[in-house]
Amino acid sequence: MTPQAKNTAPGTEAGSNPRAALWPNYKPPAELVFTHGIGSELFSEDGTSYLDFLSGIAVTSFGHAHPHLVNALTEQATKLWHTSNVFRIPAAERLAQRLVESSFADGVYFANSGTEAVEAGLKSIRAYQAVNKHPERYRIIGFEASFHGRTMASLAAAGNPAHMKNFVHGDYGFDQAQWDDIESVKSCIDENTAGIIIEPVQGEGGIRPASKEFLKALRELCDDHGLLLMFDEVQCGIGRSGKLFAHENYSLEPDVMAIAKGLGGGFPVGACLASEAVSSTMQLGSHGSTFGGNQLAMAVADAVLDLVLEPSLLKDVNNKAKFLVTELEALTKKYPQSISSVHGLGLMLGLKCVGENTKLLLKLREHGLLVGKSGDNMIRLLPPLNVSQIELERALDIIRTVLKNSEAN
Numbered sequence: 001m002t003p004q005a006k007n008t009a010p011g012t013e014a015g016s017n018p019r020a021a022l023w024p025n026y027k028p029p030a031e032l033v034f035t036h037g038i039g040s041e042l043f044s045e046d047g048t049s050y051l052d053f054l055s056g057i058a059v060t061s062f063g064h065a066h067p068h069l070v071n072a073l074t075e076q077a078t079k080l081w082h083t084s085n086v087f088r089i090p091a092a093e094r095l096a097q098r099l100v101e102s103s104f105a106d107g108v109y110f111a112n113s114g115t116e117a118v119e120a121g122l123k124s125i126r127a128y129q130a131v132n133k134h135p136e137r138y139r140i141i142g143f144e145a146s147f148h149g150r151t152m153a154s155l156a157a158a159g160n161p162a163h164m165k166n167f168v169h170g171d172y173g174f175d176q177a178q179w180d181d182i183e184s185v186k187s188c189i190d191e192n193t194a195g196i197i198i199e200p201v202q203g204e205g206g207i208r209p210a211s212k213e214f215l216k217a218l219r220e221l222c223d224d225h226g227l228l229l230m231f232d233e234v235q236c237g238i239g240r241s242g243k244l245f246a247h248e249n250y251s252l253e254p255d256v257m258a259i260a261k262g263l264g265g266g267f268p269v270g271a272c273l274a275s276e277a278v279s280s281t282m283q284l285g286s287h288g289s290t291f292g293g294n295q296l297a298m299a300v301a302d303a304v305l306d307l308v309l310e311p312s313l314l315k316d317v318n319n320k321a322k323f324l325v326t327e328l329e330a331l332t333k334k335y336p337q338s339i340s341s342v343h344g345l346g347l348m349l350g351l352k353c354v355g356e357n358t359k360l361l362l363k364l365r366e367h368g369l370l371v372g373k374s375g376d377n378m379i380r381l382l383p384p385l386n387v388s389q390i391e392l393e394r395a396l397d398i399i400r401t402v403l404k405n406s407e408a409n
């Protein structure tokens with residue numbers, strides 16, 4: 001295309017569509033552009049304040065511009081950003097050690113996003129089986145309504161036909177089982193099965209915590225068949241569920257775990273954690289990332305861990321969650337024509353809508369409360385973990401007002 005043809009292409013004249021140079025794969029609301037944020041509040045261009053109960057999809061878990069995180073980032077920024085894994089990165093060694101001390105894991109790999117952390121974990125499952133003389137075991141079982149990110153393998157693992165269309169051909173070595181149905185998992189297992197990947201609390205699929213019996217049965221099935229169990233805690237990990245990792249609510253451990261979203265508080269970073277038996281099989285040269293674990297990301301993630309590991313933090317998260325759930329459940333009784341039930345764990349909550357969830361989301365936004373959506377017609381509430389009692393009450397007031405207005409109409 002000549003430059004002239006480009007300039008005259010319909011709808012791309014300067015100013016007519018400010019997003020014309022971006023791929024059209026997102027469709028953000030046109031009226032909202034945020035200029036800054038403080039704590040749980042975001043401010044739009046016209047100065048309007050919004051209460052942010054989406055947290056960039058469970059990412060800004062300590063709100064916006066938290067002083068401890070700002071300090072960590074700016075201090076590191078004046079020293080060193082990146083050297084690559086060609087050199088030792090003591091900050092990555094330290095952060096890995098901290099994650100190991102706080103979890104089931106013995107080894108950590110750093111990535112830049114959730115899907116990369118998942119990808120590393122899926123590879124480690126295959127590496128483990130191959131190194132342990134079972135190269136025929138390569139197939140991995142995922143679950144209906146899961147979400148593991150947008151790389152090819154993550155798409156295949158989640159098996160969402162709408163996301164896979166045009167991109168994933170064949171089954172990529174993945175099988176799909178039904179949620180909470182152990183018989184369907186058993187029927188997927190054969191001599192080629194290597195492991196199982198599951199979100200202990202499904203996020204995108206509809207804020208569905210797995211049942212205790214189901215996760216326990218999966219753990220036993222893996223042990224009986226020599227399979228690895230991988231948890232995708234990209235969304236539910238790092239304090240979101242009321243425990244540091246969501247599986248701690250179930251008193252069992254995975255072999256592999258992906259984390260990301262809350263780990264960087266807004267700085268892109270992911271990690272894959274694994275037991276010694278698994279991490280030792282990711283031998284020299286088996287995997288890598290240019291940016292993964294660089295000095296900037298490590299400095300911020302280390303500061304996030306300071307905040308999450310603060311002794312009172314998780315207790316506070318659980319108290320706030322209990323308050324929020326009690327109040328929301330009361331609202332389901334008062335406004336049964338609008339909302340029917342409350343789901344989730346910790347501060348990862350879903351409000352099941354009777355009418356369309358998008359409609360409720362828009363009304364809440366008009367009233368200054370930002371929330372998300374997820375599968376199964378849910379409104380998704382992901383407030384910062386350090387949200388204040390006053391902010392919780394302000395959010396509840398907005399929800400109450402919106403429900404009252406919509407049932408009055």
Ligand SMILES: *Cc1c(COP(=O)(O)O)cnc(C)c1O
Nearest residue numbers: 113114115147148149203234235
């Ligand atoms: C968001 C998410 C991912 C993907 O993370 P990205 O950083 O977008 O790649 C994977 N798994 C779960 C459970 C998620 O919620």
